[in-house]
Amino acid sequence: MSKTRADFAGFNNPDTIIGRGVRVEGTLQTAGDIQINGDFRGKLITEKDVVVGEHAVVDANIHGQNVYVAGEVRGDINAFEKIEILETGKVDGNVTASALSIESGGILKGTSTMHEVEAERPETEPTYEVQEIKDEGTPEQDTPAS
Amino acid sequence: MYLLLVNPEAGGKYFQKIKNQLLATLGRLGVKFDLVELPNLVDVQETLEKHIKVSTAGVVAVGGNATVNAVINLMADEEMPLGIIPIGKTNYLAHSLGIKGWRNAVKMLVDPDKRAQRLGKIGKHYFVGNLEILSHQNLLGKYLRGESLLKKFLGASATPQRNLSVNAKIEIDDELKINGPMQKLQVKLNDDKGGKKLRLELITDTLKNPTKLWGDEIKIEGDKKMPVLMGNEVVAHTPVEIKGCTKYIELLVPKSPVKLTKRPKK
Numbered sequence: 001m002s003k004t005r006a007d008f009a010g011f012n013n014p015d016t017i018i019g020r021g022v023r024v025e026g027t028l029q030t031a032g033d034i035q036i037n038g039d040f041r042g043k044l045i046t047e048k049d050v051v052v053g054e055h056a057v058v059d060a061n062i063h064g065q066n067v068y069v070a071g072e073v074r075g076d077i078n079a080f081e082k083i084e085i086l087e088t089g090k091v092d093g094n095v096t097a098s099a100l101s102i103e104s105g106g107i108l109k110g111t112s113t114m115h116e117v118e119a120e121r122p123e124t125e126p127t128y129e130v131q132e133i134k135d136e137g138t139p140e141q142d143t144p145a146s
Numbered sequence: 147m148y149l150l151l152v153n154p155e156a157g158g159k160y161f162q163k164i165k166n167q168l169l170a171t172l173g174r175l176g177v178k179f180d181l182v183e184l185p186n187l188v189d190v191q192e193t194l195e196k197h198i199k200v201s202t203a204g205v206v207a208v209g210g211n212a213t214v215n216a217v218i219n220l221m222a223d224e225e226m227p228l229g230i231i232p233i234g235k236t237n238y239l240a241h242s243l244g245i246k247g248w249r250n251a252v253k254m255l256v257d258p259d260k261r262a263q264r265l266g267k268i269g270k271h272y273f274v275g276n277l278e279i280l281s282h283q284n285l286l287g288k289y290l291r292g293e294s295l296l297k298k299f300l301g302a303s304a305t306p307q308r309n310l311s312v313n314a315k316i317e318i319d320d321e322l323k324i325n326g327p328m329q330k331l332q333v334k335l336n337d338d339k340g341g342k343k344l345r346l347e348l349i350t351d352t353l354k355n356p357t358k359l360w361g362d363e364i365k366i367e368g369d370k371k372m373p374v375l376m377g378n379e380v381v382a383h384t385p386v387e388i389k390g391c392t393k394y395i396e397l398l399v400p401k402s403p404v405k406l407t408k409r410p411k412k
Contacts, residue, residue: 019357021350026322030360031341037355042322 016046020055034064036071054088067097069106076110147178148229148255149202151193151217153209154183156234161208164233164248168208171252179206187216194220202226204398206255208248210234211379215273218265222272222393227260229398238377239275243399250400258398264335264343265391268374268382274395278375279366279384280330281312311351312368314384318346318361327351331366333388343390363389 015032018024022038029045036044037053042060044050050064056071067079069089077083079097087105094110102108154161161168172179180202182193194205194217206229207217214230221228231251232240243261245251265272311327318324330349336342342360349356366372367385374382 015358016360017356017358019348019350019355021326022324022348022357023326024322024324024357026318028322028359038357 014049014051018056020053052089061093080115147180147199147201148204148206149194149197149199150179150181150206150208150231151190151213152181152183153187153207153213153234154185156209156213158235160233168231168248168252171249172255175252175256177252177255184213187213190216191220194224198224198226204229206231206398208233211236211238211377214239215271215376215381218274218395219272221395222265222391227258227396227398229255229258236377236379238379241377242275243397245400254398254400257401259401260396261399262337262394262396264337265393265395266333266335266344267389267391268386271381272391273376273381274397275335275376277333277381277388278330279333279372279386280375281328281368281370281372312370312372314366314368314372316348317365318359319363322359322361324348324357328368333364335390336360337394343392344388361390363387 014035016028016030016034018036018038018040020037024038025041027043027045028034028040031047033048033051034044034046035051035053036056036058038056040056040058040060044058044060044062044064046064048064049066049068050062052058052067052069052071052073054070058071058073059075061075062073062077065080066082066084067077068084068086069077069091070086071088072090074092076093077091077095077097079095081097082099082101083095083097085091085102085106085108087103089103090107092109094113095108096113096115098115100112100114152161180197182197184190184193198205204227205217205221205224207214208231210232211234213234217228229251230240230243230245231248232245233248240251245254263274265274266277267273268277311329313326314324314328314331316324316328316331327350328348329351332347334345334347336345343362344360344364346359346361346364347356348359365385365387372384373380374384374386
């Protein structure tokens with residue numbers, strides 16, 4: 001199920017935030033969630049989620065677990081899990097993820113590559129109980145005396 | 147036995163007023179101590195080296211922020227806990243540790259807890275706690291915004307709500323650069339081992355939307371000089387370098403109150 005705006009607002013306590021109107025340049029590498037509301041240029045790397053806010057302009061390649069784009073990204077995005085481009089989002093670059101969703105109005109200018117996921121299979125092989133079927137013979141039928 | 151380093155000038159020579167009471171309280175509570183006075187914080191290092199003994203359980207800075215900072219600066223390489231008896235006009239660190247007043251501090255020395263706090267460095271000086279860097283205009287506003295009857299009478303409490311920004315350049319770990327308007331930068335030492343040592347919170351014009359970043363070392367300069375504050379005291383000015391150190395200092399703190407839990411009704 002794709003994230004709604006309400007879910008997006010619920011991303012309320014990220015470890016790293018770049019506020020609206022702030023310009024940051026360089027490599028931002030962290031283990032926690034990142035939210036960009038301002039301008040960022042360089043490289044963004046995290047093991048967790050990245051949110052590119054509606055007013056954000058990101059001129060960088062992004063690596064993260066899940067990447068949500070409501071602003072503008074100029075660069076490639078590589079997500080271990082999913083990428084969501086919301087209705088105000090615009091990505092000018094190639095995206096790679098296990099899942100990709102683009103809301104109506106969202107723009108992707110680039111190629112998309114999906115991580116190969118192994119086909120789902122049951123965790124255990126189905127087992128069958130083997131029942132011994134006793135041959136009790138066929139019921140005797142009265143045969144008419146000849 | 148504690149080594150009490152007293153700044154007799156602290157808090158407008160407040161020590162002289164309470165000296166007898168303080169010594170009596172220490173004696174009554176059975177706190178063993180050596181007391182050394184350090185007028186104007188001269189020769190703190192020599193005094194520390196001369197008086198510190200194997201039997202010293204901890205060094206106690208008796209004074210305000212300046213006294214505490216002078217002692218912290220020398221104890222960074224000592225493996226000895228530091229206590230504080232606040233008698234200065236500014237007692238930011240003591241308050242942040244939950245030590246309220248000298249009587250409270252003396253009681254705490256009887257059976258203290260120990261808390262390891264990361265040390266930071268501003269230029270060549272060690273510090274503990276949080277720092278704030280802000281423009282002079284905001285500094286004035288900060289003082290005037292505090293409510294008091296006198297300020298109300300003077301009509302000062304209604305003054306500057308308007309914050310004036312300074313164009314600042316902040317460099318974090320030689321990896322990240324921030325250029326732009328700044329009203330306030332809070333620098334907190336992260337006590338967690340592992341991870342980055344400094345937690346930064348930058349306030350620009352959009353007050354509701356701060357920038358939060360992590361780093362080990364920051365360099366900051368502005369198009370105007372900005373004061374670096376610890377509590378309400380100016381400890382440096384920009385341009386300045388602030389580092390989070392790998393060293394920790396053990397601080398003597400009051401035991402945290404035991405929480406009483408209600409017995410479930412039968």
